[in-house]
Amino acid sequence: MTPLLRVNDVAKAFGGNQVLHGVEFDIAPGEIVGLLGPNGSGKSTLLNTITGFEAIDRGQIAFEGRRIDQMPAHRIVAAGVGRTFQLPSMPRKMSVMEVAMAASTAHHGVWGTLLGTAASRQAEAAAHAKATALLEQLLLTHVRDLPAAALSGGQKKLLGIVCALMGDPRLLMLDEPTAGVHPNLRRDIVAALQRLNAQGMTLVIVEHDMHFIREVCTRCIVLDRGRIVASCRPDELASNEHVVRAYLGSVEPKAVEETL
Known part of the structure; x- marks a missing residue:
């Protein structure tokens, strides 16, 4: 298709x-x-x-x-x-x-x-x-x-x-x-x-509200410094190391839970 x-x-x-x-x-x-x-x-530029x-x-x-x-x-x-x-x-x-x-x-x-x-x-x-x-x-x-x-x-x-x-x-x-x-x-x-x-x-x-993303979206594409680092379901974001590092710079379980 x-x-x-x-x-x-x-x-x-x-x-x-x-x-x-x-x-x-x-x-x-x-x-x-x-x-x-x-x-x-790079989200707005891409849009x-x-x-x-x-x-x-x-x-x-x-x-x-x-x-x-x-x-x-x-x-x-x-x-x-x-x-x-x-x-x-x-x-x-x-x-x-x-x-x-x-x-x-x-x-x-x-x-x-x-x-x-x-x-x-x-x-x-x-x-x-x-x-x-x-x-x-x-x-x-x-x-x-x-x-x-x-x-x-x-x-x-x-x-x-x-x-x-x-x-x-x-x-x-x-x-x-x-x-x-x-x-x-x-x-x-x-x-x-x-x-x-x-x-x-x-x-x-394009959205920052993760609750909205989980409620509405069927898939997420994640950009970091102009490159795609993930394409996954919303419920996979918090367990994706590339996504976590893009947002937090390190993998810290409590911070991940609070942010994503």
């Missing part, structure tokens, strides 16, 4: 700082993969290279068998790869519904919207119905008319997921979706991601 995503020998440096060293892994359809590693391990926000220096990235590493970010979205951001920035003068609708622009085009053609009106109606359904699914219906910038941090992350889903991705990549989120909203995010996966969505999640 062709992997949904294949990362092959990917390297990336910023000046003299080599951040990624020949990173290789596959993601199969239907997986929920946690992308883990200590601060500075940015896959989604077109950073160019790679070497290697290949393929989605559904098609290379995407030379595509700009908007074409990668159109190919079926969506993403969210760790600290989503929301416009002050747009409502939650307007932000969700704006995320559908790639489908019907800016010029069609401005000219008001029949096709654009139909597309806008379809996008509105889709945004309405997604806001309901992500539990944001009650704030749909509020300014997006007025939402709590957790609600902004849910809205970020809505915006990503407006592009109909088959692979959704999330950057720390529960960091700094109230426990009640955290439960909502966990439930939403599990529902999306049950509907066929493949997920790759």
